[in-house]
Amino acid sequence: MTTTVDQGSATARGEPNVLLKLWRNKETRSVIIQIVTMALLFAFFAYIINNAVLNLQALGKTFSFDFLQEPASYDINQTLIEYTSRSSHARAMLVGILNTALVAFCGVILATILGFVLGVIRLSNNWLASRIVYVFIEFTRNVPVLLHILLIHGIMVHFLPLPKQAISVGDALFLSNRGVYAPRPEFLDGFGFTVAAFGIAVIAAVIFRRWAKKVQEDTGKIYPVFLICTGVIIGLPLIVFLISGSPLVWELPKMGRFNLQGGVMMLPEFLALWLALSFYTSAFIAEIVRSGIMAINKGQWEAAGALGIRRNRVLQLVIIPQALRVIIPPLASQYLNLTKNSSLAIAIGYMDIVATIGGITLMQTGKEMETMIIVLLIYLSFSLVISAFMNWYNKRIALVER
Amino acid sequence: MANTHNPDMTPGLVNAYEPGEHPDWPAPSSVKGPAHWIKTNLFGSVTNTLLTLLTIYLLYKIIPAMVDWMFIDAAYTGTSRKDCEAQASGACWAFIGTRLQLFIYGFYPEAERWRVNLTAILLVVALAPVLYDNVPHRGKALIFTVLYPLIAGVLLVGGIFGLEYVATDQFGGLMLNVIIGVTGIAFSLPIGICLALGRQSHLPVLRIVCVAFIEFIRGVPLITLLFVAAVMLSYFVPPGTNFDLLVRMLIMVTLFASGYMAEVIRGGLQAIPKGQYEAADSMGLKYWQSMRLIILPQALKIAIPGIVNTFIALYKDTTLVIVIGRLDILGIGRSSLADSKWQGLSTEVYVFVAIFFFISCFLMSRYSLYLEKKLHTGH
Numbered sequence: 025m026t027t028t029v030d031q032g033s034a035t036a037r038g039e040p041n042v043l044l045k046l047w048r049n050k051e052t053r054s055v056i057i058q059i060v061t062m063a064l065l066f067a068f069f070a071y072i073i074n075n076a077v078l079n080l081q082a083l084g085k086t087f088s089f090d091f092l093q094e095p096a097s098y099d100i101n102q103t104l105i106e107y108t109s110r111s112s113h114a115r116a117m118l119v120g121i122l123n124t125a126l127v128a129f130c131g132v133i134l135a136t137i138l139g140f141v142l143g144v145i146r147l148s149n150n151w152l153a154s155r156i157v158y159v160f161i162e163f164t165r166n167v168p169v170l171l172h173i174l175l176i177h178g179i180m181v182h183f184l185p186l187p188k189q190a191i192s193v194g195d196a197l198f199l200s201n202r203g204v205y206a207p208r209p210e211f212l213d214g215f216g217f218t219v220a221a222f223g224i225a226v227i228a229a230v231i232f233r234r235w236a237k238k239v240q241e242d243t244g245k246i247y248p249v250f251l252i253c254t255g256v257i258i259g260l261p262l263i264v265f266l267i268s269g270s271p272l273v274w275e276l277p278k279m280g281r282f283n284l285q286g287g288v289m290m291l292p293e294f295l296a297l298w299l300a301l302s303f304y305t306s307a308f309i310a311e312i313v314r315s316g317i318m319a320i321n322k323g324q325w326e327a328a329g330a331l332g333i334r335r336n337r338v339l340q341l342v343i344i345p346q347a348l349r350v351i352i353p354p355l356a357s358q359y360l361n362l363t364k365n366s367s368l369a370i371a372i373g374y375m376d377i378v379a380t381i382g383g384i385t386l387m388q389t390g391k392e393m394e395t396m397i398i399v400l401l402i403y404l405s406f407s408l409v410i411s412a413f414m415n416w417y418n419k420r421i422a423l424v425e426r
Numbered sequence: 427m428a429n430t431h432n433p434d435m436t437p438g439l440v441n442a443y444e445p446g447e448h449p450d451w452p453a454p455s456s457v458k459g460p461a462h463w464i465k466t467n468l469f470g471s472v473t474n475t476l477l478t479l480l481t482i483y484l485l486y487k488i489i490p491a492m493v494d495w496m497f498i499d500a501a502y503t504g505t506s507r508k509d510c511e512a513q514a515s516g517a518c519w520a521f522i523g524t525r526l527q528l529f530i531y532g533f534y535p536e537a538e539r540w541r542v543n544l545t546a547i548l549l550v551v552a553l554a555p556v557l558y559d560n561v562p563h564r565g566k567a568l569i570f571t572v573l574y575p576l577i578a579g580v581l582l583v584g585g586i587f588g589l590e591y592v593a594t595d596q597f598g599g600l601m602l603n604v605i606i607g608v609t610g611i612a613f614s615l616p617i618g619i620c621l622a623l624g625r626q627s628h629l630p631v632l633r634i635v636c637v638a639f640i641e642f643i644r645g646v647p648l649i650t651l652l653f654v655a656a657v658m659l660s661y662f663v664p665p666g667t668n669f670d671l672l673v674r675m676l677i678m679v680t681l682f683a684s685g686y687m688a689e690v691i692r693g694g695l696q697a698i699p700k701g702q703y704e705a706a707d708s709m710g711l712k713y714w715q716s717m718r719l720i721i722l723p724q725a726l727k728i729a730i731p732g733i734v735n736t737f738i739a740l741y742k743d744t745t746l747v748i749v750i751g752r753l754d755i756l757g758i759g760r761s762s763l764a765d766s767k768w769q770g771l772s773t774e775v776y777v778f779v780a781i782f783f784f785i786s787c788f789l790m791s792r793y794s795l796y797l798e799k800k801l802h803t804g805h
Contacts, residue, residue: 058631065635072662079661145477151467153477156485166787167780168742171756175780178772364647370749382653392657399653400646407645 076393089398091389092117098384100375102291113385120380121402127297127376128363128406134302135362136355139309146314157310164307169365172304177296177372184292198277198287204295205277208288212271221264222257229253293374297366305362309355316351317343348421356414363406377402496777506767521768522778528758532598538590542601545581548574549608557793575612578605594672598753600782606754607741609676610683615733617680618687619726623717625692636688643685648743651678656750675747679740686736694729695721727801734794738787755779 046052080087092114099109104122107115146157164172181201185191190200198205229252236247265272277287320343328338369376370383382399386392443449452458468478499516501509502523510518522529531539552574555567582605585591597605624636643651655678656671663669698721706716748757759775762768 054629058629061629061631061635075664076661078665082665148474148477149467149470150474150477150481153481156481162788163784166738166742166784166791168745168756168783170745170748171776171780171783174756174760175773175776178776182770182772360644367647367649368746368749370649378647378649378653382650386657393661396650396654396658399650403647403650404642404645 080393085390087393089394091385091391091394094389096385096388098388100380101373102294102375113381113389116385117377117381117398120375120377123374123380124363124366124369124376124406127294127301127366127369127374130298131301131305131362131366132359134298135305135309135358138302138306140313142306142310143313143317146310147317161307161310164303165311169300169304170368170371172300173296173368173372176300177292180292180296196274196276201292203289203291205287205289207274207276210273210275212273214268214271217268218261218265218271222261225257225260228260229256232256291374293369293372296372297369297374301362301365304365305358308358308361312351312354312358313347316347319350320346345421352414352418352421356411356418359410359414360407363410364403367403507769507771517774517777518768518771519774519778521762521771521774525758525762528599528762529755530600532601532753532758533596534598534601535590535592535596538584538592541581541584541589541592545578546604548577548581549604575609594670595752597672599758600755602747602752602754603741603744606676606679606744606747607737610679610740610744611687611733611737613676613680614683614687617684618691619722621684621688622691622695625688626695640685640688643682644689648679648682649746649749651682652746652750654678671750671752675750675752679744683736683740686739687733690732690736691725691729693732694725694727697728698724730801731794731798734790734797738790738794741790742783742787755782 046056077087093112095110096113096116097109098116100107100116100119102123103119104126105115105119107119142157142161145153146161148154184199184201187198187200187202190198190205192198196207233249233253236249240246275287277289324342324346325338328342329335333341366376367378370379373379377399381395386395389395469475495516497516499514500519501511501513501517502519504510504513504518504520505524507518507521510520527536527539531542534542551567552571555561555564555571561567580586581589582597583592583594621636621640624632625640627633627636652675655674659674659678660668702720702724703716706720709716711719745754745756747754748760753761756779759779760772763770763772763775
C-alpha cells in the first residue's frame with residue numbers, strides 16, 4: 025500500500041529516483057543506514073591504520089610483539105613470582121599483572137568489609153556514630169583518589185621512622201618508612217593433614233546444609249545450620265592441627281644490624297595504594313549498602329513480624345536477600361572502579377601493569393603502540409572477568425529470591 | 427473543648443486515664459526532651475553505649491590534635507620553612523599563601539591572567555541558564571552557553587583579536603582542572619546522547635558499535651587513555667601533522683566522559699514509560715522528531731542528577747593529568763615540594779588540595795541532591 029502511494033507521489037513530482045524510494049521504505053532505510061555506518065567505520069579504521077603504518081615507517085619502527093622476549097633489564101621492587109632484571113619483558117608484564125591483581129583483590133576485600141560496617145553504622149540509631157561516619161564518607165568520596173594515595177604515601181614515608189627505629193607492635197609487626205614487616209607463616213611437614221581436614225569439613229558442612237534444608241522443607245524442623253557449619257569448619261581443622269603437633273611456626277621479623285630481617289615485608293607503596301583505594305571505595309560502598317537497606321519497604325519488616333519471625337531471622341530471611349538485589353549491581357561497578365583506579369599506582373611507584381609494561385618497557389623499547397594495546401587489553405579482560413563474575417552472582421541472588 | 431477533634435474524648439471519660447497519661451498534658455520527661463533523646467540515641471542498648479564511648483574516645487584522640495596542627499600551632503606568614511618552624515610546630519600555611527597564584531593559574535603569564543578571570547566569570551554566566559530555570563531571557567542566554575566553548579578557547583589561547591598567544595603548556599593549576607572538566611562534560615553530553623540512543627536502536631550494527639564503544643571506554647582506566655593521548659594518538663593522524671597535547675587530552679577525556687554519560691542517559695531513557703514512545707509513534711512523529719520533542723526532554727530531566735555526579739567524578743579525575751606531566755592544582759602542589767626552601771611540606775599541600783576538592787565537590791553533590799528533590803516532587 026505504502027509503496028504504491030510513494031511511487032505515485034514520486035512519479036507525480038517527476039522524481040524517478042530509486043534511492044529516494046528505497047530511503048522512504050522503513051526496512052530498506054535501516055539497511056542503508058547500517059551499511060553506511062559500517063562503511064564509514066571501515067573507512068575510519070583504514071584511515072587511522074594507514075596513518076599509523078606511514079608514521080611507523082617514517083620513524084623506522086616496526087609493529088611486532090617480538091620485544092616481549094627480550095630481556096627487560098630493569099628491577100621491580102615487588103615480585104610475587106621469580107623475576108630478575110635478566111627476565112624478559114613478558115615476564116615483567118606478568119609481574120605487573122600479578123601486582124595489579126594483588127592490590128585489586130586485597131582492596132576489594134577490605135573495601136567491602138569497611139563499606140558494609142560503615143553503611144550499617146550510618147543506619148544505626150546511634151546519632152553520634154552515624155554522624156561521624158557521615159562526615160567520613162562525605163570527606164572521603166569528595167576528594168580525588170589520587171590525592172588519597174599521595175597523602176597516605178606521604179604520611180608513611182615522612183612520618184614513620186627509619187627501619188632501625190621501627191615502631192614495634194607486640195614485637196610481631198614493625199612499622200617503618202621502608203615498609204611494614206609482618207610475621208611470615210612457615211608450614212612444617214604435617215600441615216597437609218590440617219589442610220585436608222579443612223577440605224573435609226567444608227564438604228561435610230555443605231552436605232549437612234543440604235540435608236538440613238531438605239529436613240526443613242519436609243518436616244519444618246529448623247537446625248542451627250550456621251552455628252554447626254562454623255563449628256565444623258573451624259573445629260575439625262583445629263583438632264587435627266593440635267593432634268598433628270602444631271606444624272606451623274611464625275617467622276617473626278627481627279632487628280638486624282642495619283635493617284629488619286625475616287618476616288613478610290609490605291612496601292609503603294603497596295600499603296598506601298591498598299589503604300587509599302579501600303578507603304575511597306568503602307565510602308561509596310557504604311552509601312550503596314545504606315540505600316540498599318533503606319530501599320526495603322518498612323512493610324516487609326512488619327509483615328515478617330506479623331508472621332511471628334524473630335528479628336534477626338527477619339533480617340536474615342527477608343531483608344538481606346532483598347537488599348542484596350539492590351546492592352549487587354552498583355557494588356560490581358565499584359569493584360570495577362577499584363581495579364581501574366589501581367592504575368594510579370604509577371604516581372607513587374608501585375609496579376603494576378601500567379608502570380611495568382606501559383611505563384618502563386615503553387620507555388626502553390619505544391614500542392608505544394604495542395605496549396599500550398597490551399595494557400588496554402589487559403584492563404579490558406580484568407573488567408570483563410569481574411563483571412562476568414558479578415553478573416553470575418547477581419543471577420544467583422535473583423534466583424534465590426524468586 | 428480543645429478535644430473536639432477527638433471523637434473518643436467525651437468529658438465523662440476523662441477519669442478513664444491514669445494519672446499523667448491525659449493527652450492534654452505534656453509528655454513526661456522520660457519520653458521527651460534532651461535527656462530522653464540522649465538515652466535513645468546514644469545509650470539505647472549495650473552495643474549502642476559501647477559505640478558511643480568508642481566514638482567519643484576516637485574524637486578525643488583525633489580532633490584536638492588536628493585542630494592544634496591545622497590552626498592553633500600553625501604558621502601563616504614567612505618566606506621559608508625555617509620561618510615557619512621558628513614560629514610554630516604545626517602546619518606551615520605560609521607555603522600555600524605564597525604560591526596561591528600558582529595554584530590557581532599555573533604558569534599562565536601574569537599580565538594575561540585577567541583573561542582567565544574573565545573566562546571564569548563568563549563560565550558562570552553560561553552555566554546559569556542551564557542550572558536554574560528562572561533565569562531572565564533564558565532562551566537567549568542558552569545561545570550564549572552554546573557559543574561559550576568557542577569564546578573561552580579564543581580568550582584563553584589568544585593569537586587573534588589582538589590577544590597575545592599563550593601556549594597551552596603554560597596552562598596549569600586549578601584552571602587546568604576546570605578546563606578539562608568543563609570541556610569533557612560539555613562535549614560528552616551530545617556524544618553521550620547519540621551513544622545512548624544508538625545503544626537502544628533497533629538497527630543491530632548501530633547497537634553493536636555503540637555497545638562496543640561504551641564497554642571499551644568503561645572497561646579501561648582513564649590513566650591508560652591519557653597515556654594513549656600522550657604517546658599513541660599522534661600515530662593516527664597523517665604524518666607531519668602535530669597537534670597540541672592539551673587538545674589530545676581533551677579528546678580522550680571527552681570520549682571517556684561520553685561513555686559514562688551514555689550510561690547515565692540510557693538510565694533516563696529507560697525510565698520513560700513505553701506509552702510515551704507509542705504515543706509519539708501514534709502522533710505520526712518521525713524518529714528524530716519524537717526523540718527531540720517527547721522522549722529526550724523527559725529523559726534528560728531524569729538524568730540531570732546523574733549528569734552532575736558524572737561531572738563530579740570527572741572533575742576529581744582531572745587530577746590524573748599529572749601522570750603525563752601536566753601540572754594541575756595537585757601537580758603544582760607536588761612540584762612545589764621540590765623547592766629547597768620549602769622541603770618536606772607534602773602534608774600541608776595535600777591537605778590544602780584535599781580541602782579544596784572537598785568543598786567544591788561537596789557543594790556540587792548538594793546541588794545534585796537539591797535537583798533530585800526538585801525533580802521528585804514533579805511526579
